[in-house]
Amino acid sequence: MFDTLPGSITPRMNGAKLEVEGWKRGVTEKNNSSFYVFGDMRKHQRNLRKNRLFIVVSLVVILFVLYKFNYVSISNISPPFSSNKVPLIIVITPTYKRPTRLADLTRMSNTLSHVPHLHWIVVEDSHNKVKHVEKLLQRSTLPYTYIAVRTIPGYPKRGWYQRTMALTHIREHTSEVLNGHENGVVYFGDDDNSYDVRLFTNYIRNVKKVGLWAVGMVGGTAVESPDVVNGSVVGFKVKWNPNRKFAVDMAGFAINLSVVLGSSAVFGTSCARGAGAPETCLLEDMGLTRGDIEPFGYDKKEEREILVWHTKTVKPTLGDNKSKGNSTAKNNAPLETNGFIFEA
Amino acid sequence: MFDTLPGSITPRMNGAKLEVEGWKRGVTEKNNSSFYVFGDMRKHQRNLRKNRLFIVVSLVVILFVLYKFNYVSISNISPPFSSNKVPLIIVITPTYKRPTRLADLTRMSNTLSHVPHLHWIVVEDSHNKVKHVEKLLQRSTLPYTYIAVRTIPGYPKRGWYQRTMALTHIREHTSEVLNGHENGVVYFGDDDNSYDVRLFTNYIRNVKKVGLWAVGMVGGTAVESPDVVNGSVVGFKVKWNPNRKFAVDMAGFAINLSVVLGSSAVFGTSCARGAGAPETCLLEDMGLTRGDIEPFGYDKKEEREILVWHTKTVKPTLGDNKSKGNSTAKNNAPLETNGFIFEA
Secondary structure, eight states, X not given: OGGGSSSOSHHHHHHHHHHHHTOEEEEOTTTOOEEEEOSOHHHHHHHHHHHHHHHHHHHHHHHHHHHHXXXXXXXXXXXXXXXXXXXXXXXXXEEOOOTTHHHHHHHHHHHHTTSSSEEEEEEESSSSOOHXXXXXXXXXXXXXXXXXXXXXXXXXXXXXXXXXXXXXXXXXXXXXXXXXXXXXXXXXXXXXXXXXXXXXXXXXXXXXXXXXXXXXXXXXXXXXXXXXXXXXXXXEEOSSOTTSTTOOOGGGEEEEHHHXXXXXXXXXXXXXXXTTOSHHHHHHHTTOOGGGEEEOSOSSSSSBOOOEEOOOBOOOOOOOOSSTTOTTOOTTSOOOOTXXXXXX | OGGGSSSOSHHHHHHHHHHHHTOEXXXXXXXXXXXXXXXXXXXXXXXXXXXXXXXXXXXXXHHHHHHHTTSSOGGGOSOTTOGGGSOEEEEEEEEOOOTTHHHHHHHHHHHHTTSSSEEEEEEESSSSOOHHHHHHHHHTTSOEEEEEOOOOTTSOTTTHHHHHHHHHHHHHSHHHHHTTOSOEEEEEOOTTSEEOHHIIIIIGGGOSSEEEOOEEEETTEEEEEEEEETTEEEEEEOSSOTTSTTOOOGGGEEEXXXXXXXXXXXXXXXXXXXXXXXXXXXXXXXXXXXXXXXXOSOSSSSSBOOOEEOOOBOOOOOOOOSSTTOTTOOTTSOOOOTTBOOOO
16 A cells, blocks of 8 residues: 555654664663663754654645545545534436436436435336446445335336335435435436536535525426525426426435425326426425425526536437448347347 | 644654663773663664564554545555556537536536546536636546637537547647556447446546447437457447447447547537437547447346446426415516526
8 A cells, every 4th residue: 555655654663763773772880781872962852853853744745645646636625524523415316218218327327426325216116226227326436225126006107216216215315325424305306407516516515495496497497496486486487387385307306314204195196286296295295395395596687507407318310230322121030239238 | 744644653652762872882992982781682673673663563554544434445556556557538518508517517517537547628608617616627536628609500409519529639649648647448428317426437547549349328228239249249239220320329328538639520510411400420520330339238148237328318497486475476576586597
């Protein structure tokens, strides 16, 4: 470990040893007991001072080199021992097999892996987990939970049942998920959306009860956002069904773990109050009111930033590629992937 | 700086001071010169040994704590002083204003910022740079160049002219871009594609002349890839125009900087040899042949990995959101963004 670090300790350690060897043995005339004389007290004190100076200089040099080469970030060195006080961000991502899935999850993994103190719960809409998704999660270096639960009859597709199962998992395995953290915040992050890292570090991490923010490109408009007056949410700037109690997209809110654990609310098989969108039913069922909402991103009047976009990836055209050069080839032939991993 | 580090140096430094104070002053009978006696030589040696042990233990504890809390990565601690020997990855990204652009660039930035020794050249298809793109690039913490050049008449849209201008920039400002690096590799990375970080660290970084690899979801098929036999590229497993000399997508190759600098090839206004696709013309014009190709990702016969996907983001439906609840509102009213930054 030290071999690779600049600044050598050993030679100066030898220096200390040489100093010990510099002692002269003598015998007192009075009681014949041994005593040791060191020729020059000032030299000895200088050596001791040099030793101390050396320790301090070495530490400064080591830390400077580590900092210089980005091995140590000064901004991160606080507070090292209270990391369990940092609320854990728990991201719930329902997913399913499709041609663009590995690409979408890869991008999402690249984003989430920038966020410390984050636990990723990925729920596969299938009876079985998918090997290449599991490998992707392992590579992310994030703590994660990967569950496979197939949507049951009565539930709509698109992750309602998977998110419900994730909430149940959090309630039944709280300490396993928290892994030492004292508190957490739950966020529903779909795998095809686009996230600015600051959504997690500046917004989600600070949610005390329920936080809301703007989402780009959703509900048939450019931006869906809460309508904030004097720091309070008085309504919603949305095009589609603004009269919902919580007119917010799945990507537009996060809930403190204490709220999740203090309720048994899950996504039902339908949500009449949300005209089919499940968000308001969940938040209302958790006992939350508009007065509980903490709006994020309203520090400025203009040029406010969108930190999450409700993006969708274009479904690719996939044909049979055996009849090379023939663009009118039948599409019912098996996909040729030349040995590459591909979900279709 | 040290205040925040665990393990205190000062008390032990005081310990060293106390030790000095423990010395007894005496006078030799012979010549009346001062001498100093220390009661127990073994105790003194023990103290010196303890001092040394303390230094080593302190350093180990400090490094362990830094490592434990991810301030130091052991895997990164080599080789700290030869970083300019690492080839610089130069990513060229043409871009243009559109509703999904900031989302796409944000995802791409989150990916690229995982890659050390990378310079990002972003070329805006416009007469002017865009403030929010510049801010995004600044936030990425990557070294970057941001240029605005509007496509000139005769050139197709879709970045041909912007990529050409980026090649010219690299040739005219080589040492500025390299910034101390001795070599580089040039890659054309569009802002809506999906990248596995290993594409950069395992493939692109190692390209000696021209490297090729599989691309997912492109050319009307699941995977476009070189056809590799005994480590050599003998053709291309593609559906569309497999007889091109380099039947490869823009995302599927990278060129060593020495090849770029040793040629004046750029993207022309058309490419007949590529049936309209510019990749083969550029590579042929750079004097490259199929024999020069280094294929990546063929270590295994099956379960080979795709590290880049040719993804597209769905163009969102954007309406006027002033007539709330009225989904038949006219779409020619100005977009209401509630003070948020949005490109439309």
